[in-house]
Amino acid sequence: xxxxxxxxxxxxxxxxxxxxxxxxxxxxxxxxxxxxxxxxxxxxxxxxxxxxxxxxxxxxxxxxxxxxxxxxxxxxxxxxxxxxxxxxxxxxxxxxxxxxxxxxxxxxxxxxxxxxx
Amino acid sequence: xxxxxxxxxxxxxxxxxxxxxxxxxxxxxxxxxxxxxxxxxxxxxxxxxxxxxxxxxxxxxxxxxxxxxxxxxxxxxxxxxxxxxxxxxxxxxxxxxxxxxxxxxxxxxxxxxxxxxxxxxxxxxxxxxxxxxxxxxxxxxxxxxxxxxxxxxxxxxxxxxxxxxxxxxxxxxxxxxxxxxxxxxxxxxxxxxxxxxxxxxxxxxxxxxxxxxxxxxxxxxxxxxxxxxxxxxxxxxxxxxxxxxxxxxxxxxxxxxxxxxxxxxxxxxxxxxxxxxxxxxxxxxxxx
Numbered sequence: 001x002x003x004x005x006x007x008x009x010x011x012x013x014x015x016x017x018x019x020x021x022x023x024x025x026x027x028x029x030x031x032x033x034x035x036x037x038x039x040x041x042x043x044x045x046x047x048x049x050x051x052x053x054x055x056x057x058x059x060x061x062x063x064x065x066x067x068x069x070x071x072x073x074x075x076x077x078x079x080x081x082x083x084x085x086x087x088x089x090x091x092x093x094x095x096x097x098x099x100x101x102x103x104x105x106x107x108x109x110x111x112x113x114x115x116x117x
Numbered sequence: 118x119x120x121x122x123x124x125x126x127x128x129x130x131x132x133x134x135x136x137x138x139x140x141x142x143x144x145x146x147x148x149x150x151x152x153x154x155x156x157x158x159x160x161x162x163x164x165x166x167x168x169x170x171x172x173x174x175x176x177x178x179x180x181x182x183x184x185x186x187x188x189x190x191x192x193x194x195x196x197x198x199x200x201x202x203x204x205x206x207x208x209x210x211x212x213x214x215x216x217x218x219x220x221x222x223x224x225x226x227x228x229x230x231x232x233x234x235x236x237x238x239x240x241x242x243x244x245x246x247x248x249x250x251x252x253x254x255x256x257x258x259x260x261x262x263x264x265x266x267x268x269x270x271x272x273x274x275x276x277x278x279x280x281x282x283x284x285x286x287x288x289x290x291x292x293x294x295x296x297x298x299x300x301x302x303x304x305x306x307x308x309x310x311x312x313x314x315x316x317x318x319x320x321x322x323x324x325x326x327x328x329x330x331x332x333x334x335x336x337x338x339x340x341x342x343x344x345x346x347x348x349x350x351x352x353x354x355x356x357x358x359x360x361x362x363x364x365x366x367x368x369x370x371x372x373x374x375x376x377x378x379x380x381x382x383x384x385x386x387x388x389x390x391x392x393x394x395x396x397x398x399x400x401x402x403x404x405x
Binding site: 011024088 | 223303339
């Protein structure tokens, strides 16, 4: 019983000193200069693109959840980085990368204020 | 004379067994810890298995409704140091996917209270502390949770308090506050997660019972959608020294951390699975 008590104290101590609160670093990305001339429509351009390329996993359980305007807005910056595979895993998973035109449209939509237009 | 001896034996048995016994048949309910402990000097060997998704993209007839895949497998030895302290060591496959797999697991479980009608103790309370270490090969991708920049990032912890009450000979219930801590998480996750579980045990016969268990995670729905909360239904057979349980659950892993913090399976998407647990108790006596 004495040894059990000592063992449990050592175990508890190891648990307490072993605790950390670290996170996977946020992806870093060099700013890319994009010139946006046309207004990008969320309903006509962005939503169909995300629906086709992301919903099959991220609207069906894969984290982070991406399934509507609100979730797309909250994840937009990370999504742009993953589309370029710039410091993060390239998405769609396993590639190929989205056409540069689609990535540019998505980038412009972000720059224009992530509107629900 | 024999009758007198039997009567004395039965009477003494009643006096000794004032503590509520068999609130649950096993030391686990389905995924969660029950209030039951291994007896003094008892060893238990556990083999547990969760199959793949029954339905959805990864399930269906072409995957044998999940029986062709293994979501998780655990082998564990547990030992009762005393009637009130159990220790254990195990090995899990882990839920995998984006989360660390290949887990070594340590367990210390202590009984704080034992339900006793004579002493007017209404519930049994146990606390189980689990620690996990992932020995998987580190991923070269710095954006992966399995990148493990430091050795301590391979560690995870789960603490579970089980407050159980044997309502009558047929029914028992438990409330299970739980806290999990992972040393290394994805950018959108939090290291700590508090969950509250509830469980019910209905004994149909002396050796067969039905079980249900649900955990609610107190977490932002964007980080952990409510549909991914762990839930399970089970059937349990208890024989002398053996316990056999089959269950239907959306949880992929066995450890408190795995089925509470890392589970992303949703029943609505067909991501539920069959599972089983087999345990064998034995006592090793030293030669005198």
